[in-house]
Amino acid sequence: MLKLLRMRSGRSTRHTGQLWNCNIMNVSEVLEKYVAALNSGDAEQVAVLYGEECDFVDGGARPFGFPDVVAHGRAGVRDAFAGVFQTYKVEAKIVKLNPNSMEYDVELAGLHIPCIGAATLWEDGTIKEYIVRPR
Secondary structure, three states, X not given: OOOOEEEEOOOOOOOOOOEEEEOHHHHHHHHHHHHHHHHHOOHHHHHOOEEEEEEEEEOOOHHHOOOOEEEEHHHHHHHHHHHHHHHOOOEEEEEEEOOOXXXXXXXXXXXXXXXXXXXXXXXXXXXXXXXXXXX
16 A cells, blocks of 8 residues: 655645645656657647646756746647647656755757656646746
């Protein structure tokens, strides 16, 4: 049986101080599915991993002059990735899985982009928040 952790949100949003159960093992599984979805080039496959209410901020390509990709809500995530996939072929490879984050490499627009992403999940196992930064 997987252990449940009780976590406290550190964000200054309407969720501040709210307690929720988060299965750490599931975070790694969801992140593995995220990389598979990136490699599929299918925005719907990425979006289904996110909760209806969610936040996504990808600043992994900042060192290369790319603006952050920011989306709110599952539909926003779907739209953001539809735009990315229309413009670029994305190839991602996991370097290291951590309990609630992963280090991974993305090949995009001829660039090798080392990233680290951290996720929190809703109780139903969908992504609540996913933040990506350069590694």
